[in-house]
Amino acid sequence: MGFKMIRCSITLILLILLLITQRGASLGLAAGDINFMLNGNKVKTLSPQPFIQDGKVLVPLRFIAEQLGAKVTWNNKDMKAYIKKDNRSVTLQIDSRLIEYDIDGKMYHICDVAPFIVEERTFVPLRIISNVLGVSIDRDNIERTIYIDTLKLSNGTPFYDLNIDTIEPRQRISGITQLQISFPEGKATDATEIKFLLLEPETRQGVVVARGTYNR
Template sequence: MRRFFVVLLMLILIPTAVPGTALAEEPVRLFVNGSQVVPDVAPVIVSDRTLVPVRFLAEPLGFAVEWDGATGTVTLSGARVIRLAVGRPEAIVDGTVVALDVAPVNVDGRVMVPLRFVAEQMGAAVEWDPQNRVVTVTAARILPEGQVGGDLALVGNVEALGAWAEGHTTGQFRLSAVAGVLSMDYTFALDGYREGDDLLVYLTGAGPGLDYRSALAVRAGKVWRLGPGGTWVRRPEEDAAFGPDGLPGWGGDLPAEGGLFDPDTTELAGARILREERTLEGVTYDVVVVEWDQAALSPLFAEFPPTVGDASLLLTVYALPDTGGPVRVDLSMHAADATGVTVDLSGSLAVKPLEGAIPFPPEILSE
């Protein structure tokens, strides 16, 4: 969670001025997946960052390169979609704006992009040997097998999608981040549909330096993510169908069906679970309250070590006794680290039956 807010702070605080370009004193040699790549324009150094011709980096890593001369924009398409523009110190990655510490430049008709940033966004590892002036780029999967992208980490891995509530889920969340004298408020909205093994989820966010829209679709075992300009991008490594096989990785398997409302479930990742009945506006609900304290959160999030700062998370789930399925989820979280960064998150989700089919976009329905 803290990493998320660090990114937001970077979007606002990183200066946009970029010093001039200088050629490396000695040629920088580039190796991609063990083979030397010799671009037709030598790498350049800008603000101690290595920039290389984009095509010579992207294509060996399996990404298609599209150049729009009218706007000076290059789009890289593969496991994710990355868009960069000459002279602009920012990139758009799967629809999300990410700050750059150096902008792409044009050298002799070639678009030069920050090597480390672009390679790592493509899932590759980058090593720099300053003595020999050698950059080694090694391709890796953008995500571990079976996982869905970080901007929708709320869904988790594909097997865990079965735990997403059946029906139509909507939610609103407010997030407040304070770092010294700087205070920022953000709002997030979620709109999700699930029917059997099919899923469609939209997540939007707004606030200082943030205009965010992300989406995930799963249909017939195939997975798409929403790219820049509202284009849906197929995730090729996620062809396998998924099912409600539980939620692994949370200190034991939590059944997708029954789950928190199963009396035999007494703990979730070290959190305390309380059960009770509550009556709201004349309706009686089965209620499960899950409380994480600092000690319980520490094994899950490296940002919350047990002896530094404080953190707590409270999850309250309401269900109708006759159905057993959740109809409302309230969440509140507080976290503070040793540097003085404080984060508070609160909001609710509501679950209703689907009214008709999941509204998949036409390009997904046509496949």
């Protein structure tokens, strides 16, 4: 699912970042234009409301998560938000694209938009909510409506759906190692450059250990 574990004196994580070529100008649509349906009932959101930018639905984290029965806590010192429901939890940090999932074991992913603050509220991509809470979320672009169904389970959708073919999960790496990726059959990408990041999960700091181009 886009992560590899490396164990040495400290635990590091290897992730992949795809650099996407933007097509056209950024598009931001009015918040009030988006409708939310939760289990067939329309949800009245608070201010500031969700909005769409670059084709991504961005939502106020606490309001949407609590509508789905999750508990959200905030660490102002580290600028981190914690979402928990049943045996699922996730840790996010403002301006960091690294997400820590804990669903039957810790997993790390890179999201396409880092959490950010609007009018003192944390906004995140809607897909994060779907992934951590395991609920089905569908989108009707014509009706500009988001449908959330808690009765339909979802295993989550990675932000970058690809595989690292040359190493195994939790494999110890030493010396020079070839890194090669592949995309699932039928999956397309607009990526023009690929970066392999080696990060320390607590500080979310690290280095680019390899980079390359993607030829379609």
